[in-house]
Amino acid sequence: MTTPSPLPGPGAVPGSPAIALHGLWRRFGQKIAVAGIDLVIPAGSFYGLVGPNGAGKTTTLSMATGLLRPDAGTALVHGVDIWAHPVEAKRILGVLPDGVRLFDRLSGAQLVTYAGLLQGLDRATVVSRTGDLLAALGLEEARDTLVVDYSAGMTKKIALACALVHAPRVLVLDEPFEAVDPVSAANIREILHQYVAGGGTVVVSSHVMDLVQRMCDHVAVISDGHVLAAGRVDDVRAGSSLEERFVELVGGRITGEGIAWLRTSSD
Numbered sequence: 001m002t003t004p005s006p007l008p009g010p011g012a013v014p015g016s017p018a019i020a021l022h023g024l025w026r027r028f029g030q031k032i033a034v035a036g037i038d039l040v041i042p043a044g045s046f047y048g049l050v051g052p053n054g055a056g057k058t059t060t061l062s063m064a065t066g067l068l069r070p071d072a073g074t075a076l077v078h079g080v081d082i083w084a085h086p087v088e089a090k091r092i093l094g095v096l097p098d099g100v101r102l103f104d105r106l107s108g109a110q111l112v113t114y115a116g117l118l119q120g121l122d123r124a125t126v127v128s129r130t131g132d133l134l135a136a137l138g139l140e141e142a143r144d145t146l147v148v149d150y151s152a153g154m155t156k157k158i159a160l161a162c163a164l165v166h167a168p169r170v171l172v173l174d175e176p177f178e179a180v181d182p183v184s185a186a187n188i189r190e191i192l193h194q195y196v197a198g199g200g201t202v203v204v205s206s207h208v209m210d211l212v213q214r215m216c217d218h219v220a221v222i223s224d225g226h227v228l229a230a231g232r233v234d235d236v237r238a239g240s241s242l243e244e245r246f247v248e249l250v251g252g253r254i255t256g257e258g259i260a261w262l263r264t265s266s267d
């Protein structure tokens with residue numbers, strides 16, 4: 001008797017949004033980190049996710065990418081439910097998580113190769129793509145250095161290479177520019193713009209409003225686990241700068257005398 005092979009899971013649904021989140025909830029003890037988020041990220045968009053510290057961005061992205069199970073709600077990647085069909089959804093998704101923990105006793109080249117082989121690519125493709133990615137990210141000289149000896153910015157870049165190696169359709173990046181030098185950041189932006197021009201979708205979380213305004217075509221402002229505004233960047237900022245609009249939506253500017261004992265002048 002032959003064992004029936006498992007039915008293949010669903011593939012990407014033509015015409016579906018890159019990511020669709022419906023009623024996502026997550027609490028940690030008493031703290032409600034994400035309070036029923038609905039968000040549709042159109043295919044082919046460069047989407048920014050902004051919000052104050054502790055707003056729920058990382059929690060939302062973790063639930064959207066299969067890293068953290070929601071208490072309620074669904075997350076679809078090109079129409080595939082990431083929690084019902086994780087293997088199929090993750091095939092079309094590349095993720096750079098926040099505070100990523102890598103197998104850092106591998107060299108940079110070994111780590112990207114490992115990520116590619118895990119995704120089921122053949123060795124020749126992985127070797128050639130690893131070379132391309134290391135060159136594009138300025139890591140060629142460090143290809144044989146152990147990742148544990150990389151700087152914070154180099155670690156970000158090698159993690160990005162791992163997220164890109166299987167040429168995903170959707171790329172989700174939590175704070176991709178943190179600790180990255182300006183030249184490398186410009187290179188990464190260029191790679192991401194080319195990726196979007198080629199039909200991919202990028203979702204980035206960032207605290208740098210100016211960067212999001214220049215780089216992204218869509219944005220969602222999240223605060224206290226809710227979406228306060230979402231849509232095209234020009235519609236959300238409505239004639240102001242994104243930073244002004246952000247402060248207006250989120251509030252929280254602390255004005256006044258500040259901390260008296262930090263003043264060093266005696267007059």
Ligand SMILES: Nc1ncnc2c1ncn2[C@@H]1O[C@H](COP(=O)(O)OP(=O)(O)OP(=O)(O)O)[C@@H](O)[C@H]1O
Pocket residue numbers: 028031032033051052053054055056057058059060
């Ligand atoms: N594992 C956890 N255990 C307990 N509380 C958590 C956990 N992860 C997140 N939280 C809490 O959930 C809330 C949302 O956190 P989250 O990391 O999603 O915010 P964020 O918008 O990404 O913040 P930041 O911009 O500072 O990175 C915060 O109040 C945080 O303390």
